[in-house]
Amino acid sequence: MPILLAFLACSASTEEKVPGIQEIQDLKTKQYAIQGQQLYLTYCSNCHQEDGSGLKRLIPPLRESDYMLADVARTIRIIHHGAQGEMTVNGLVYNQPMPGNPQLTPLEIAQISTYIYNVWGHQKGIISSNQVKEALSAESDLDVQ
Numbered sequence: 211m212p213i214l215l216a217f218l219a220c221s222a223s224t225e226e227k228v229p230g231i232q233e234i235q236d237l238k239t240k241q242y243a244i245q246g247q248q249l250y251l252t253y254c255s256n257c258h259q260e261d262g263s264g265l266k267r268l269i270p271p272l273r274e275s276d277y278m279l280a281d282v283a284r285t286i287r288i289i290h291h292g293a294q295g296e297m298t299v300n301g302l303v304y305n306q307p308m309p310g311n312p313q314l315t316p317l318e319i320a321q322i323s324t325y326i327y328n329v330w331g332h333q334k335g336i337i338s339s340n341q342v343k344e345a346l347s348a349e350s351d352l353d354v355q
């Protein structure tokens with residue numbers, strides 16, 4: 211346990227400069243991201259950390275995550291429903307449950323998604339609430355078989 215604490219203290223002190231909201235050019239995208247950042251700090255950063263770097267082998271990173279960057283719709287579903295079971299992110303296997311956020315509206319999920327997909331060097335542009343609704347309804351179509 212002392213080793214774990216030392217590691218945490220150490221990783222907290224080596225803060226790097228990471229590209230943030232100020233780098234976003236498009237105004238609408240920026241507005242979404244500003245709202246999204248507040249929501250991210252409330253609902254996500256406890257685990258994924260403010261800079262999206264995750265927490266060692268327990269919490270996968272969002273920053274430069276190959277898993278997240280590969281599929282926006284899947285991310286939307288993870289935010290809404292949570293996740294469990296093994297997943298491989300940037301070559302490392304994670305297997306801890308993530309709780310869902312059924313209380314978040316499509317607009318709020320859109321804002322969080324716009325934030326995480328346009329900071330830390332990501333540049334996917336705005337993610338709309340329609341995209342969120344689509345991602346969630348496409349899945350319920352699949353469930354009803």
Ligand code: HEC
Pocket residue numbers: 250253254255256257258268269270271272275277278279285288289293294295296297299304305306307308309311322326
């Ligand atoms: C209680 C801790 C916790 C919270 C809070 C949390 N997550 Fe996660 N998240 C995890 C864990 C653990 C996994 C890996 C799940 C697995 O192994 O199945 C994960 C996986 C993910 C993934 C897919 C893997 C990756 O790294 O690309 C994304 C995207 C994600 N979370 C986004 C979010 C967002 C956005 C929020 C806020 C709405 C959030 N998470 C809140 C713990 C958390």
